[in-house]
Amino acid sequence: MNEYRNLRSLFVMGLAVVGMTLSACGGGGEGPPKPPPPAPAEYADKHMPDGYWNNPEILEQGKAIYTGVQNIDVNCASCHGKNGKPVKAGARDFRRTEQMELYSDSVWFWRVNEGVKGTKMKPWKSKLSEDEIWKVIAFEATFGLKGKEYDVATKKWVAAGASGSAPAAEAPAGDAAH
Numbered sequence: 175m176n177e178y179r180n181l182r183s184l185f186v187m188g189l190a191v192v193g194m195t196l197s198a199c200g201g202g203g204e205g206p207p208k209p210p211p212p213a214p215a216e217y218a219d220k221h222m223p224d225g226y227w228n229n230p231e232i233l234e235q236g237k238a239i240y241t242g243v244q245n246i247d248v249n250c251a252s253c254h255g256k257n258g259k260p261v262k263a264g265a266r267d268f269r270r271t272e273q274m275e276l277y278s279d280s281v282w283f284w285r286v287n288e289g290v291k292g293t294k295m296k297p298w299k300s301k302l303s304e305d306e307i308w309k310v311i312a313f314e315a316t317f318g319l320k321g322k323e324y325d326v327a328t329k330k331w332v333a334a335g336a337s338g339s340a341p342a343a344e345a346p347a348g349d350a351a352h
């Protein structure tokens with residue numbers, strides 16, 4: 175009788191250990207990629223201004239915002255880490271490409287503008303202009319989606335310059351005149 179009970183509790187303990195080990199190994203604690211909720215209707219038409227993605231000048235300004243250099247009260251890096259690797263528990267890990275490519279530019283804009291209720295992610299709209307939010311987003315994208323941009327038409331992250339909203343692309347050298 176007792177023996178059976180001991181065996182059973184041993185088995186339960188074993189399961190708990192296996193479970194803990196599995197969750198500890200699950201991709202930095204965030205688990206499998208999860209699509210974010212869709213942006214509210216009033217954000218659906220908010221898109222990255224033309225020519226911002228991967229523009230070195232914009233990225234420079236975005237970095238100054240992200241790291242608190244421009245305004246010490248706005249320091250994304252204090253939670254999300256200088257390199258997109260979170261330094262505060264629960265902050266989104268911007269290096270995880272599989273997670274980051276589930277977001278559209280509109281969803282990012284909405285989240286930075288209004289924050290995520292019930293988490294440490296505050297709304298930033300009182301501290302950042304719309305233009306500044308786009309700049310910080312362009313920078314933040316470089317951690318997991320370097321060299322890519324969000325294509326509004328296909329709703330996909332594509333190589334820089336490949337989307338409809340890209341800056342007027344120069345015809346590639348060698349492209350025969352039509």
Ligand code: HEC
Binds near residue numbers: 250265282
């Ligand atoms: C005090 C800590 C903190 C600061 C500062 C902070 N964040 Fe966050 N951020 C978080 C947390 C925590 C989450 C995860 C929220 C959740 O659970 O969905 C998050 C999530 C996000 C997300 C993803 C939202 C989603 O739906 O998954 C984006 C984008 C983001 N932050 C951008 C920024 C930007 C840009 C700044 C600076 C302007 C910033 N954060 C500053 C803590 C912070």
